[in-house]
Amino acid sequence: MQKNFRKVAKVALVLVYLVIIAGAVVRGTGSGMGCPDWPKCFGHYIPPTEISELQWKPDTDFKKGQIIIVDETLQVATETFKTSSAFNKNKWETYTKHDYAQFNPAHTWIEYINRLFGALAGLATLVLAVMSIRLFKTNKKITILSWLVVFGMGFQAWLGATVVYSLLEPVKITVHMVMALVIVAFLLYIIHITKATTKKVKTYKDIVPLLSFVLFMTLIQVILGTQVRQFIDERMDILGEAAKNQWLVNADWQFYLHRSFSIIIVLLNIFLAQRIYKNKLNFPKINWVLIFLFIEAMSGVAMYYFHFPFASQPIHLVLASLLFGVQFYLLLEAISAKRSYKSL
Template structure:
């Protein structure tokens, strides 16, 4: 494998780690563990005790560091040393949202999620810098690398928006879809940078794969709607009594569950067509395996009351399926442009 391929593959793996970490953040209700962005309570390394967020006399405060007063967050306007009594002229009330709780586990789960996101950003930046050397010989790789950098910067901004909005459902959904778009861009670079043996993929098979990808996007969107309901139930029951989380579940869940069969059907058709064409690909076997694992995790969540990590794994598998399908499609449709680098 060549260097651009390795760099792209590394970026893809890290993006999937971000998706997994994001799923854990949501499952544990840790999304507001850091109420500000990009820092956490105004610190590069977040606090480990609630007392660290209390106002202190004769203490050195740095700009943007946060304290909790009553039920509100306040941030330091500038660097200063506190006196014996609090002087509110040194502080501004944090008004982007009214969430002011501190939970050390939530804070560090969200912080680790952000650290992995930062590593993903650095990985894409390295990919972009390295791709510049191919601007004349292989412009498509350079342009896609630029696009991936723009996409991950936009994704970071969306992350800020999610926090500022106190985790509104619409911003979380857009954040998730943008991650899928970023994966599509990276998988396109991966396909272009990997030479493949000449092979003909019939147009009707390509169309079936495109339909499957569209169906998977719909499935992810309906899944986020189901997740909204579960999030509300989790808070309602204070993250306990898991058996009650699916009480009075919406019709979207029934659609989401039944829609799985459409995905199974079309991918079975793709598999049979490729087999008849004698196109041997480990990717297709991997995708089929992942689809059944996806169904299995869905069954486990429903009948075993959302055991720990089942939700982020369910999300990870769904994005793996859609990413690998897009890669397979790109690999054959971009094969004429594939080059050794």
């Protein structure tokens, strides 16, 4: 039972990371408002592909809640009806959660796919939580954590809705990203504590405080990065895709703090790796930390010096979340190794 449970937890983790990847693509392509409403998309479960589907037409059936664009406003059908030869305002009400009324089919489907991944991840975590009930008598912690993940996914879905309704407000985007990392951490912890018992560590040097500090600094860097990303989004809206070389001209202090902070992150992780290698600690995941860190740094350099090459922004965000995940699991392994060492 526990072995199958762990497999489901891994599937849930992969799906959560797919949501993060899809979210990164959404931000990288500026598709955050591709679906102006939530949880549907223009009032549809399957979003439109052409602007004609969002235009009023005579002798056409419309369902209650369906959205069309009229005079640069979103209009919501108040009931299910068939249109006559003239537009009847009494059958529609103006969407009031925001005033964004644009349609881009590519953006709409990118955002829609992001939501589909979110639904799949939510379903996987619900299955995990239901399975955890059978483990309650033997390990209450697993059951509690599993249901906390479900509640976390629900809260994350609500945050996604508030991000849309706020027209991508920076603070809410940041909270949305941090919450995703919290869910990742919970799932990694579940995977770790359901791991089969392995041989005890014979030697151990106390690096848990250092690992904790490095993980905390990474989280700070991720938060700074989301703020920088908002600045870039604003510059992109003003200057357009054709002026990528101008996006970071006269950048604010947050960009320079984020860039300088990255040097500290690199040095801290190199020092951490040196401690692990020097003391011959059995933590091979430090190699993955260094690999992700190197590619992350290179993607940042590429964005700055080569003016945001294709896919560099989503790659940068996804690598940051992967780096956090590996560092967190490494910390869990270090804590377990410390306990094993003390029990020798």
